[in-house]
Amino acid sequence: MSRRAAVVVLDACGIGALPDAEAYGDAGAHTLAHVAARVGGLDLPHLQRLGLGSIDAIPGVAPAEHPVLHGKLHPLGPGKESATGHWELMGAVPRRPLPAYPDGFPEDVVAALEHATGRRFCCNAPANGLHVLEEWGPHHLRTGELILYTSVDSVLQVAGHHHVLGEDELRDVCRAAREVMTGEHAVGRVIARPFIGSPGAFERTAGRKDLAVAPPGPTALEALTHAGVPVHGVGKVPDLFAGRGIGQAHPGATNSVALQSTTELLRGLDHGLVFTNLVETDQVHGHRKDVEGFHGALREIDAAVGVWLDLLGPDDLLVLTADHGCDPDMAHSDHTREHAPLLAVFPGHGGRRHDGPLADVGQSVLHWLTGAPGPDLPGTSFVG
Incomplete structure (x- = not known):
């Protein structure tokens, strides 16, 4: 199949606390809504048109008249890490929390x-x-x-x-x-x-x-590679998967570089997967509680989304999502245990609502690019 897919992770752009968030010290977390409230509303015309405001109430982002497939995604395993969030998007679910050191290393x-x-x-x-x-x-x-x-x-x-x-x-x-x-x-x-x-x-x-550390199980990336589908990782994606299932790595240390790499791939690729991490909403702005900078990064992403939409053809799938939150309203400055937004653009999406596990993204990418989801991976395809 000569199809293309792009999965773009807006790092730390959570969209509401998970049911167990209180156990992580994150009760009431909602990164996007709280950033929006602090800046007087978000200005994201392309993401609004796709349906970001149809997923949940976000100041400044109205519900879309004709949204794409949209919803909230949740992890199946514990944690609120970038690594585990990305792993789960591709179907590798950790069974136990990764070790942490609140008192420093022994x-x-x-x-x-x-x-x-x-x-x-x-x-x-x-x-x-x-x-x-x-x-x-x-x-x-x-x-x-x-x-x-x-x-x-x-x-x-x-x-x-x-x-x-x-x-x-x-x-x-x-x-x-x-x-x-x-x-x-x-x-x-x-x-x-x-x-x-x-x-x-x-x-x-x-x-x-x-x-x-290597993912705790097989991923959709490896399944794609075994099926002969090219997999391109942008930014820290290859590092987060310890290189497994990544055919080619592309630069993305900053959002501007990662956005450029993604745009160039969408202009030049005939088929395959582009898997991008946009780090600055986490690393540069989220942990610093820099809400104006966070909003600025989102506006830069929104502008790039407008370009990508013009580059999509009838055989293309674009998924916009996140891995966890980093809510500026929390007392701490760490990640927050939240749902991830889901916006998926593809022919026949029909404006449906789809809520499910993060692993649905990997299954959908597999389904789109190979014709069938992976029987040995969790999650359900939303493109079928």
Whole structure:
């Protein structure tokens, strides 16, 4: 079949708390509605026309007169991670929460990290990624100790200034750390966080690298690859799947780059899947509670959606969704346990409402591109 599909993940754009959100400290979360309320309403004409406001009430986004297929998606497994959210979209459901470290990493783990990397570490605590640079950056520059930190999510992050070690060296450190973090300590992601600048003016670079643990089971990406369908990952998607099922990786460290990569693929591809992550609503704006920046990122995405709609043909499927939330109204600054929005553009969508698990996206992509959903994966196709 000579068809195309694109799945675009608006990172952290949750659309309402899941029933178990209270257990995660996220009762009442609704990222899109709360961002919208804080900025006086969202201005997203293309997403509005597709039906974003038909999914749930969002200030500034009216229900569409003729929406595309739309609804809310939920995870089948635990957690509120980028890794698990993307895995579930493609049918790999974690059975248990990934390990987290609310008190920092145990002494034996730190010792193993230092032995494996040949480096000393400082901080070793849950921390906001920008605040940790302000607090520990000067110490790091004086001593050469790398900044080791985590969050409420299952991550091990290592920050290093380019005067202390280069980005390639920092990535090597993180690869060695990934080898250590296995078994009971198999965190979802080990993340290299290079930064530049001087005390009081530190800045992260675009050289971030995510080293994810492998998905906990088979995915629709692997099924597509086995069926001979090209799979293109944009941004951090290849990293989140540890490369499994990804035929070709494309740049997307920032939204502008990822949007450009996606547009170029939609202009040039004859068939296959484009799977894109748009990171800035999470990494740059969500965790900082920067609602104006969040809205600005959404407007940039909305403009790109308008371009993509013009590039779609009768054999194309476009899915817009999310992986979790990052609600600015929460007391914390971490991800929130939320539904993901679903907007799916394809011939014959009929404006239907479709609520279901995140895995429905992977099944639908398989169905669209191969003619049948995957019998060994969870979820139900909404394109049949």
